[in-house]
Amino acid sequence: MRYARVYALALLLGLPIGGESMAQDREIVRQFDTLVFCQQLYAQMRPRLTFQAKTKREAIEWQAKLRRQLIRLLGGFPKRRCPLMPEVLNVQQLKVKLPDGRVVTYKRETVVFQSRKNLSVYGYFLIPDKFKAPGPCVICLPGHGRGVDDIVGINEDGSLRETFGGYQADFALQCVANGFAVLAIEQLGFGHRRDERAHRQSAGASSCQPAAGAALIFGQTMIGWRVYDVMRALDYLETRPEVDAKRIAVMGISGGGTIALFSTALEARIKAAVISGYFNTFRDSIMSIPHCIDNYIPGILKYAEMFDIAGLIAPRPLFIESGTEDPIFPVEATKFAFEKLKRIYKVFGATDRLGLEIFKGEHSFHGKGAFAFLKRWL
Numbered sequence: 005m006r007y008a009r010v011y012a013l014a015l016l017l018g019l020p021i022g023g024e025s026m027a028q029d030r031e032i033v034r035q036f037d038t039l040v041f042c043q044q045l046y047a048q049m050r051p052r053l054t055f056q057a058k059t060k061r062e063a064i065e066w067q068a069k070l071r072r073q074l075i076r077l078l079g080g081f082p083k084r085r086c087p088l089m090p091e092v093l094n095v096q097q098l099k100v101k102l103p104d105g106r107v108v109t110y111k112r113e114t115v116v117f118q119s120r121k122n123l124s125v126y127g128y129f130l131i132p133d134k135f136k137a138p139g140p141c142v143i144c145l146p147g148h149g150r151g152v153d154d155i156v157g158i159n160e161d162g163s164l165r166e167t168f169g170g171y172q173a174d175f176a177l178q179c180v181a182n183g184f185a186v187l188a189i190e191q192l193g194f195g196h197r198r199d200e201r202a203h204r205q206s207a208g209a210s211s212c213q214p215a216a217g218a219a220l221i222f223g224q225t226m227i228g229w230r231v232y233d234v235m236r237a238l239d240y241l242e243t244r245p246e247v248d249a250k251r252i253a254v255m256g257i258s259g260g261g262t263i264a265l266f267s268t269a270l271e272a273r274i275k276a277a278v279i280s281g282y283f284n285t286f287r288d289s290i291m292s293i294p295h296c297i298d299n300y301i302p303g304i305l306k307y308a309e310m311f312d313i314a315g316l317i318a319p320r321p322l323f324i325e326s327g328t329e330d331p332i333f334p335v336e337a338t339k340f341a342f343e344k345l346k347r348i349y350k351v352f353g354a355t356d357r358l359g360l361e362i363f364k365g366e367h368s369f370h371g372k373g374a375f376a377f378l379k380r381w382l
Contacts, residue, residue, distance in 0.1 A: 039292060046287050046305065053307045055315050055348050063351045067316050070308060071270060074316075077301050078266075079224030081232050082120060088240055090117040100157060100177050101166065108181045109133045112156070115187075119236045126196040127189035127237070128156050131246055132180045140251035140382040141185040141244075143237050143274075144176040147258025147281070148296060150208050151195020152176075152188050160207045171368040172257055175280075179255065182375040184382075185246055189237050191263065192229050193298065216298040226298040227266055234267040238274070250275065251382045257281045257369045262299060269316035276321040276381045278374045281333060281367050283324045286310050288337035295332065311344035319354030321381035323374050327365040335362060357381065 035041065053070045057063035075081065094114040101107050113129040146155045155176040157165040168174040176188040190196045193212040202211040216226035234254065241247045253276040256264035261282025268277040286309055290299045314322065322345075326338040342360050349358045361373040 042291055043287075046291065049305055051305060051308050051312070054309065054312050055344075057348075057351055060352055063318070063348065067318075070312060071316055073307050074266075074313065075270065077225075077303055077307070078228030078231065079219070079222070081228070081235070085236070085239065086118050086121050088117045088236065088243070090115065090240060090243065098164065100164075100174075100181070102181055103168070106181075108177075110180045115240075117236065117240045119233045123192075124197075125189055125233050125236065127152060127187055128176070129244070130156065130176065130180050130186040130188065132183060132185070135183070135185060135246065137246040138248040139183075139185060139246070140253070140378075141187060141241055141247040142176075142179045142378065143234060143241075143252065143254045144179060144186055144188040145191060145234070145254065145256035145260030145263050146172060146188070146194060147256070147260045148194070148210060148212075151197075152190040153195060156188050171281075171366075172260075173369040173371065175255065175257065175369045175371060178371055178375070182379065184253075184378070187237055187241055189233060191259065192226065192233060194259075210296070212296050212298040216296070216300075220297075220300075220302065225301050227262065227301055230263045230298075231267045231270060234263060234274075235271055238271065249273070253277060253378055253382055255280075255374070255378075258367065259296065259298065265310075265314060265317075268320070268322070269313050274320070276323075276378060277317060278323045278325070278378065280325045280369050280371075280374070281327065281330060283314065283326065283341060284310060284333040284337045285341050288340075289333050293332050293334075309341070309344070311341040311348070314341075314345050315348035318349050319352035319357060321357040321359075321377065323359040323361070323377040325361040325363060325370050325374060327363055327368060327370070329365060330367045332367060338362075 053073060057066045092113050092115055096112050098112050099107050099109040110130050110132045115127050115129050116124050119125045144155055146152050154170055155172050155174055157174045157177050159165055176186050179186045193210050193215045199211040202209040219226045242249045254264045254267055254274050255278040257280040261279040264277050264279050268274045326335050328335050346355060349355045359377050363370040
């Protein structure tokens with residue numbers, strides 16, 4: 005009688021009875037693949053702040069909520085900004101020969117300013133000759149490699165490149181050639197802003213590790229640190245009489261594209277953005293393919309996918325480019341994410357401010373449509 009009562013109660017509660025549990029155990033399929041496990045977790049995720057707005061008003065409210073949450077996930081920003089204490093270390097008058105044979109002359113200043121107490125930003129301020137001041141300026145952000153020197157035409161030995169080179173194609177100089185002033189800044193952990201171990205290792209070695217890992221155990225992120233550098237770069241540009249502070253864009257490739265995306269999402273002073281070799285889904289890029297630890301934000305998928313983050317830029321102009329053979333940011337995922345992003349811009353009535361160029365190539369800067377886009381919107 006007692007067993008019958010227990011059995012009846014178990015049935016009522018849906019609990020396994022005796023050999024039923026063993027039968028269920030035998031049905032377990034062993035699975036050791038970590039990627040498959042992560043994909044299954046992703047399929048179960050329901051991001052709490054993914055875009056669902058139907059009206060512009062709802063979309064603006066959504067942006068405010070996601071921005072607040074994103075700042076928390078990044079680890080927050082300093083409540084008070086330290087003095088910039090800007091310096092100009094060097095000034096040179098230079099020229100570059102373009103692929104079409106034209107020669108562009110420009111001034112290059114080596115500049116330093118303070119981002120935080122005890123943390124300096126190194127960069128180059130470039131102004132084309134005959135630049136009409138105050139005029140538009142592009143903040144240029146390099147990807148992994150030798151750092152900022154690799155986007156302003158400086159070889160490892162300090163000499164100037166005669167032609168645009170590398171996967172980043174000296175895109176800061178291409179901005180100059182297209183008539184823009186440029187502030188090209190070194191990203192934290194790259195080039196001039198590395199630790200001694202990385203300096204000893206090689207010219208292209210970064211100190212993203214251990215720095216990005218250290219950020220995580222501080223409860224912060226490398227993305228947050230680098231975004232704050234861009235915010236301070238904007239503060240710096242507001243001190244430059246050559247620059248129209250209402251006409252500032254940001255451009256980056258790969259790891260620079262990461263910071264271009266997040267900076268523009270969080271900083272209203274940026275009026276337009278060009279993102280090369282980055283825009284994708286978290287699922288198909290950094291979740292599924294090996295990437296530097298500096299790409300990761302703990303808990304981001306609880307709240308949003310990458311296209312949601314890009315949606316924080318709307319209705320400001322945004323141009324995206326992706327290579328058909330990019331091995332680390334697959335182009336099909338870029339197309340998928342772009343369609344999601346387009347829906348957000350549509351609610352704002354701003355799809356004309358959104359651009360996508362898919363080019364035949366790998367993980368590299370293309371730039372064919374990007375400069376015409378910036379000239380239109382800056």
